[in-house]
């Protein structure tokens with residue numbers, strides 16, 4: 056065969072007949088991309104892996120349960136030949152050649168008329184890499200490019216709006232808010248990004264990408280602060296706690312700042328700790344933006360309520376131990392008239408209680424739970440600065456936690472876990 060490089064091309068297979076011969080691991084790996092391309096796929100194979108079988112059961116492919124026979128490639132635009140029988144593969148690729156159907160062969164790249172590149176997709180970009188006969192090298196190049204696109208280190212600005220995208224204020228959805236499934240890097244307006252509990256690796260891929268595309272970032276004290284250092288110098292980073300609020304409440308002043316920067320045409324990221332909708336006032340900001348007619352994209356984040364216990368080796372549920380977990384704000388004491396929490400009802404539960412913002416009031420909260428019937432020897436763990444370098448865990452019981460927290464000098468941010476899950480598993484996981 057010649058040493059000429061392959062000619063790259065993007066096949067538009069929607070509605071076109073594609074024949075896959077052999078239902079093993081190769082088909083299992085290649086079929087999802089063919090299905091995503093909308094191809095009209097016929098699988099010819101006497102057996103299939105459970106995943107391939109599920110694609111047939113789900114109607115994504117048509118499966119003819121038999122061996123290959125001459126004529127199977129009639130009308131095909133493209134063929135994937137991947138049986139474990141070299142004789143059948145040779146016969147099928149000879150038919151493909153005769154019918155001028157581009158054909159990939161899993162067992163003999165030289166005999167094939169097409170090669171499958173290593174592919175990946177990120178934010179509307181398809182990356183396809185061919186390196187001749189070195190698939191691992193192709194995959195490594197593909198991974199590097201995809202990762203760069205995802206984390207924003209590889210800039211790929213749009214020069215044309217993508218089809219179906221909201222580009223004008225208020226055009227996103229009825230509430231002016233796009234769900235997390237439709238977030239895109241260049242969307243104008245504001246992205247409410249859940250940054251996770253603090254470790255910069257625990258933000259979502261989408262959150263990281265939007266952050267990399269931001270002109271203005273308004274950030275909370277909690278969350279992945281380290282990521283802010285990595286932003287290019289032109290990005291304006293605003294500490295939400297330092298926005299002067301004058302005649303407004305602090306939250307209103309933040310809402311105003313979001314609106315003003317978005318109206319100035321900036322791509323604004325509101326970077327929040329954990330998840331925006333778990334004690335994060337995210338919906339107040341989304342509503343203010345909707346009222347101002349500004350598109351808002353919500354990117355969920357990993358909430359500290361689950362991830363911080365997990366980082367300290369505590370599962371919030373465990374088979375045979377806890378069938379429920381309840382996340383509660385402890386920012387006001389149980390006897391405070393502003394409290395909306397039914398502590399008596401919580402004391403009756405046997406499952407896990409996860410308290411946020413409760414360091415200051417933990418003594419009073421523990422006393423209320425015991426007074427309402429939760430046993431005083433229930434295990435409790437306080438996890439301070441979870442997922443960060445200074446993470447520490449203090450163990451106690453409901454009867455001792457108030458004193459222990461004081462004696463140990465526990466400070467916010469901390470998540471407090473109450474329940475028998477605290478005692479399961481190895482004491483320390485990293």
Ligand SMILES: C[S@@+](CC[C@H](N)C(=O)[O-])C[C@H]1O[C@@H](n2cnc3c(N)ncnc32)[C@H](O)[C@@H]1O
Nearest residue numbers: 329330333335358359411412440441468469470
């Ligand atoms: C205003 S709430 C915001 C919660 C956030 N939206 C979330 O989903 O994690 C702040 C509280 O979250 C908890 N928290 C957030 N990050 C934490 C961390 N890294 N370690 C321990 N607790 C954390 C603390 O209880 C803190 O007082």
